[in-house]
Amino acid sequence: MAGHAEVKLVSNAMANATRRKIMNMLLEKGLSKADIGRAVGQSMLDYHLQILQQAGLIKIENDTVNVTDFGRNFMESKGEKVERIEIKDARPVELVEIKQLLPCIADTTKFRMIARMGPPLGGALKALEPLFPRGRYSERIGALIIQKGTVLITIYSTGNVTMTMIRDETHARELLEELRRTINDAIAKGITPAPKERVRVDPMEVYRYLPGTNCRECGEQSCYSFAIRLVSGEVGLDMCRLLQEEKYTTRLEHLRSLLAYL
Amino acid sequence: MRNMGPVVFLIDSSPYGHERAFGALNAAAVCLPIGSAVALYADGVYLALADQRGYMGELLYAYPEIDIFAHEPSMVERGLLSCDLSDRVEMLDDLEFVERIKSFRAMVVI
Numbered sequence: 001m002a003g004h005a006e007v008k009l010v011s012n013a014m015a016n017a018t019r020r021k022i023m024n025m026l027l028e029k030g031l032s033k034a035d036i037g038r039a040v041g042q043s044m045l046d047y048h049l050q051i052l053q054q055a056g057l058i059k060i061e062n063d064t065v066n067v068t069d070f071g072r073n074f075m076e077s078k079g080e081k082v083e084r085i086e087i088k089d090a091r092p093v094e095l096v097e098i099k100q101l102l103p104c105i106a107d108t109t110k111f112r113m114i115a116r117m118g119p120p121l122g123g124a125l126k127a128l129e130p131l132f133p134r135g136r137y138s139e140r141i142g143a144l145i146i147q148k149g150t151v152l153i154t155i156y157s158t159g160n161v162t163m164t165m166i167r168d169e170t171h172a173r174e175l176l177e178e179l180r181r182t183i184n185d186a187i188a189k190g191i192t193p194a195p196k197e198r199v200r201v202d203p204m205e206v207y208r209y210l211p212g213t214n215c216r217e218c219g220e221q222s223c224y225s226f227a228i229r230l231v232s233g234e235v236g237l238d239m240c241r242l243l244q245e246e247k248y249t250t251r252l253e254h255l256r257s258l259l260a261y262l
Numbered sequence: 263m264r265n266m267g268p269v270v271f272l273i274d275s276s277p278y279g280h281e282r283a284f285g286a287l288n289a290a291a292v293c294l295p296i297g298s299a300v301a302l303y304a305d306g307v308y309l310a311l312a313d314q315r316g317y318m319g320e321l322l323y324a325y326p327e328i329d330i331f332a333h334e335p336s337m338v339e340r341g342l343l344s345c346d347l348s349d350r351v352e353m354l355d356d357l358e359f360v361e362r363i364k365s366f367r368a369m370v371v372i
Contacts, residue, residue, distance in 0.1 A: 005344035005345070006344070008343070008344050008345055008346060008347075009343050009344045012343045012344075012347060012353070013343065015353065016334075016353065016355070018355075043357050044355045044356060044357055047335065047355060047356070048355070051338065051343070054343075099320065099323075102320070102324050112324045112325070114320060114323045114324055140352060141329075141349075141350075141352060142349060143326070143349070145326075152326070152327075154326040156349045156350070157349060158349045160323055160349065162323050162324065162325075162326045164326070164327075244296070249295050252295050253294070253295060256297075256327065
C-alpha cells in the first residue's frame with residue numbers, strides 16, 4: 001500500500017491540467033514524446049513527463065511513453081471518479097469553526113471571516129455550482145465562489161471557507177447556516193442540479209458603484225454606457241480614472257466583487 | 263495608488279525566520295484595490311505547505327481575492343510535491359510562472 005508521501009506525489013502530479021491531458025492520451029495507447037509534444041506543446045514536456053514518471057504513473061522506454069499498471073489503475077478508478085463526482089457522493093456538512101475575523105481594508109466597518117466546514121466536499125464542490133445563481137466554480141483555484149449581495153463567499157474543496165464584507169460574527173453565522181442548509185438539502189435529495197442559466201450582472205447594479213460624473217475620460221458617452229461595456233467585458237475598471245482615487249476605494253472593491261468573480 | 267496597475271509580490275526566501283513573507287502578504291492585502299498577487303519562488307515555496315502556523319496561515323485564507331501561485335519546479339527541487347499543500351496556492355510550471363508574472367504591471371521583491 002502506498003504511503004502518504006506517495007499518495008500526495010500522485011495527487012499533486014495530477015493537479016496539473018497538462019499532465020492530466022497527457023495521462024488521458026496515454027490511456028488509449030503508448031505514444032512517442034514527439035506525438036505528445038504535438039498535442040500538448042513541446043515546452044516543458046520533459047518536465048511534465050519527469051513528474052509523471054517520478055509519481056510512478058508512466059514509464060519511458062526507447063522514447064515511447066506508456067502508462068504503468070499503477071497509472072492505469074489510478075486513472076480508471078480515482079482519476080475518472082474525480083471528474084464525474086456527483087452530489088450523492090458527498091456527505092452532509094457542518095460548521096466546524098469560525099477561525100478569525102479581520103477588518104476589511106476598504107471598509108473597516110466590515111470583516112473578513114475564515115471558517116471551516118466538514119467533512120470536506122472535495123470534488124463534489126463543482127457539482128454544487130448550479131445551486132447558487134451567483135456562484136462560479138473556479139477550476140483554476142479549485143474553489144466555489146458565491147456572491148451574495150456585497151458578501152463574497154469562497155468555499156475550498158478542503159472545507160475552508162472565506163467570507164468578505166461581513167457585518168459581524170452573527171451575520172457570518174447566519175450566512176454559513178444558510179449555506180449549510182442549501183448544500184445539505186441538495187445532498188439529501190441526492191440529485192446533482194442541472195446547470196442554471198447564469199444570472200447576468202445587471203449594468204444598473206454596476207452603474208450604482210461608478211462615480212456617476214459622466215466625465216467621458218474613459219471614452220464613453222456616460223457612466224452608464226461604461227457600465228454596459230464593463231459587464232460585457234469589453235473594458236476594465238482601470239479605464240475609469242476617478243475610480244482609482246482613494247475616496248472611491250470602497251466602491252472599487254464592490255465593483256471588483258461584482259465583475260471579477262462572475 | 264493612482265495610475266497603478268495590478269502588482270505581484272515575489273517571495274523567494276523562507277517564510278519563517280524573518281518577516282519578508284509576512285510583509286509581502288500584508289502589502290498584497292493593502293494593494294487589493296489595485297489588484298495584487300503573491301508569487302512563491304525558490305525557498306518562498308515553503309509557504310505553499312498546508313497548515314501554515316498562526317497569523318500567516320490566516321492571512322493566506324483571509325484574502326481570497328489575492329492570487330497566490332507557486333513555481334512548481336522550485337517545489338519539486340525541495341521535495342514538496344510529496345507533501346500536503348495549501349489549497350490556496352496554484353502551482354505553475356516555468357513558462358506559466360513567467361507568463362503570469364509578466365501579466366502584472368509591476369513586481370515587488372521584498
